[in-house]
Amino acid sequence: NAGVTQTPKFQVLKTGQSMTLQCAQDMNHEYMSWYRQDPGMGLRLIHYSVGAGITDQGEVPNGYNVSRSTTEDFPLRLLSAAPSQTSVYFCASSATGGPWYGYTFGSGTRLTVV
Amino acid sequence: AQSVTQLDSQVPVFEEAPVELRCNYSSSVSVYLFWYVQYPNQGLQLLLKYLSGSTLVKGINGFEAEFNKSQTSFHLRKPSVHISDTAEYFCAGTQGGSEKLVFGKGTKLTVNP
Numbered sequence: 001n002a003g004v005t006q007t008p009k010f011q012v013l014k015t016g017q018s019m020t021l022q023c024a025q026d027m028n029h030e031y032m033s034w035y036r037q038d039p040g041m042g043l044r045l046i047h048y049s050v051g052a053g054i055t056d057q058g059e060v061p062n063g064y065n066v067s068r069s070t071t072e073d074f075p076l077r078l079l080s081a082a083p084s085q086t087s088v089y090f091c092a093s094s095a096t097g098g099p100w101y102g103y104t105f106g107s108g109t110r111l112t113v114v
Numbered sequence: 115a116q117s118v119t120q121l122d123s124q125v126p127v128f129e130e131a132p133v134e135l136r137c138n139y140s141s142s143v144s145v146y147l148f149w150y151v152q153y154p155n156q157g158l159q160l161l162l163k164y165l166s167g168s169t170l171v172k173g174i175n176g177f178e179a180e181f182n183k184s185q186t187s188f189h190l191r192k193p194s195v196h197i198s199d200t201a202e203y204f205c206a207g208t209q210g211g212s213e214k215l216v217f218g219k220g221t222k223l224t225v226n227p
Contacts, residue, residue: 004157031213040123042204042219043158050213058214090157099208099215100146100165105157 002026006091006106013081013113021076021109023091029104031094032074033058034066036087037108043090049074050097081113116141118207120218128226129197135190135221137205144210147188149179152202152220161203164188175199200225 007022025032033048035058045058049068063085065077074093078085088110092103121136139145146165150158162173169181179190188205205218 033215035217040219042120043206043217045214045216048213056213059216092158098211098213102148102160102163103150103158103215105159107157 004091004093004104004106006089006109008109009107010110011112013078013111015081015083015113017081018077018079019081021078021089021091021111023074023076023106024072025074025091025093025104026072027093027095027104028071029093029095030071030097031099032068033092033094033099033103034064034074034076035090035092036060037090038087046076046089078111083113085111086113087111116145116207116209116212116214116216118147118205118216118218120205120221122221123219124222124224126224126226127195130194132193133191133195133199133223135203135205135223137188137190137218139186139188139205139207141207141209146208146210147179147181148206148215149173149177149188149190150204150206150217151175152204154201158204161190195223195225197225197227199223 004025034046035043047066049055091106117140119138148163149161152158164181208215
């Protein structure tokens with residue numbers, strides 16, 4: 001009964017390094033998404049996926065890549081980290097092909113880029 | 115595109131007092147609206163949602179919200195708050211059928227003894 005699992009919980013990167021934030025769900029949810037949360041900004045959509053093999057951009061996609069090879073996994077890749085990407089990242093999933101019936105959120109990854 | 119505005123960034127109240135957290139939305143077409151709660155150092159949890167039908171929506175933990183189309187609002191209310199309700203609350207919305215959910219900037223509710 002894990003729900004949405006995000007790893008790692010904390011990460012410090014140097015500018016220019018790359019990394020992948022992992023997100024896995026065990027609820028057979030079709031829809032998955034990535035948000036970043038910054039103080040006073042709420043949550044902003046980075047990328048989303050309506051099913052395996054299908055991804056699309058959200059509000060703030062620049063600097064991030066995603067892929068969805070399986071229903072369960074939706075990793076977020078930072079190719080060349082920048083200090084502006086310091087944030088808390090949340091993965092969320094929904095049972096339908098969109099966010100309409102409510103999200104299940106992971107517990108977040110706190111990323112610091114120095 | 116849908117946008118959501120939370121009118122108060124911080125709301126302090128005393129325990130057992132009523133509270134209203136305000137949210138306005140922009141879309142004039144069919145809209146789905148949500149309230150989420152985030153306790154310190156945790157992910158977000160769904161409180162309630164409006165998709166269609168009755169304009170008064172009841173959620174978990176005694177919260178309710180009213181969809182008001184004429185005022186384009188979806189305010190969250192609770193008649194009597196507890197210390198444990200201290201958290202950040204987010205209003206979110208999407209146009210019917212859109213795959214993108216947009217969040218407001220959040221309202222920090224602090225319940226004081």
